[in-house]
Amino acid sequence: MSSEPPLHPTSGLPLAGHPLVARHGSATRTSVRVGDQFVGAGTFTLIAGPCAVETPEQVAAACEAAVAAGATMLRGDLYKHRSSPYSFQGLGREGVEIVAEQRRRSGLPWVAEVLDPAHLEVVADVVDVLRVGARNMQNFELLKECAKSGKPVMLKRGLAATIEEWLLAAEYVADSGSLDIILCERGIRTFEPSTRNTLDLSAVPVVQARSHLPVIVDPSHGTGSRNLVAPMALAAVAAGADGVMIDVHADPASARCDGPQALLPDEIVALGAKLSELGRWMGRTRVCA
Ligand code: PEP
Ligand code: MN
Numbered sequence: 204m205s206s207e208p209p210l211h212p213t214s215g216l217p218l219a220g221h222p223l224v225a226r227h228g229s230a231t232r233t234s235v236r237v238g239d240q241f242v243g244a245g246t247f248t249l250i251a252g253p254c255a256v257e258t259p260e261q262v263a264a265a266c267e268a269a270v271a272a273g274a275t276m277l278r279g280d281l282y283k284h285r286s287s288p289y290s291f292q293g294l295g296r297e298g299v300e301i302v303a304e305q306r307r308r309s310g311l312p313w314v315a316e317v318l319d320p321a322h323l324e325v326v327a328d329v330v331d332v333l334r335v336g337a338r339n340m341q342n343f344e345l346l347k348e349c350a351k352s353g354k355p356v357m358l359k360r361g362l363a364a365t366i367e368e369w370l371l372a373a374e375y376v377a378d379s380g381s382l383d384i385i386l387c388e389r390g391i392r393t394f395e396p397s398t399r400n401t402l403d404l405s406a407v408p409v410v411q412a413r414s415h416l417p418v419i420v421d422p423s424h425g426t427g428s429r430n431l432v433a434p435m436a437l438a439a440v441a442a443g444a445d446g447v448m449i450d451v452h453a454d455p456a457s458a459r460c461d462g463p464q465a466l467l468p469d470e471i472v473a474l475g476a477k478l479s480e481l482g483r484w485m486g487r488t489r490v491c492a
Contacts (some may be wrong), residue, residue: 303328440478
């Protein structure tokens with residue numbers, strides 16, 4: 204009997220670890236196509252917008268600032284995965300028209316979280332990148348359904364997931380037929396209470412060495428504090444991230460979700476300019492609106 208591991212049926216790669224998302228030898232890193240743009244090696248993508256879709260005016264103000272900052276993708280969730288059942292859970296179906304309007308107006312792709320396979324039908328016409336949140340990183344049935352949707356999947360790192368577990372979760376998406384996967388580092392839980400999470404920027408070069416997939420950073424959820432978002436976003440570029448995703452709110456005090464970490468319009472515009480400058484200095488082509 205051979206001691207060789209069995210082979211993956213379609214790729215022919217050994218079925219050990221995460222063969223489909225692994226970076227084999229010096230193989231180049233892949234880019235994920237979203238509309239007419241690419242997220243991946245050599246580029247830097249800014250994704251920005253509100254944490255949650257609340258009202259047409261709130262979404263419009265955040266998106267206007269995101270576009271002015273040079274964002275080429277917008278974010279804003281219809282479904283929120285909250286730790287408390289009493290916190291705002293998102294507008295769900297009621298928010299679809301708000302997203303549709305901003306997507307039409309900006310012409311930019313929309314990134315939003317799905318919590319359940321049933322949400323895929325609700326967001327089908329308005330969401331371009333399906334985000335699987337930290338709390339669902341190992342919800343494998345959800346990952347399989349997202350993979351089959353034909354849309355790119357953004358996979359956030361779990362609250363306490365190792366990089367290996369994160370890549371294995373990505374392998375579920377790949378094994379279900381889609382390599383259009385964008386990994387997102389969003390901080391992990393450690394003993395340190397000074398920040399909402401501990402943003403693991405070393406995960407960026409570690410993942411890029413082990414996997415060909417693009418990896419972006421979310422400094423908003425990674426830190427939980429407005430004043431920490433810009434320094435960590437710039438550090439993410441320096442660490443080699445393929446992009447950042449940032450929360451924006453024009454009136455954070457009234458936000459129904461994550462106000463303390465949202466950048467104000469003028470702050471995201473100022474940060475967008477610095478990200479471009481640093482990205483250029485590092486030899487990256489900024490994906491610009
Ligand atoms: C979010 O991006 O709004 C979010 C809920 O993030 P996470 O899943 O990383 O907590
Ligand atoms: Mn949030």
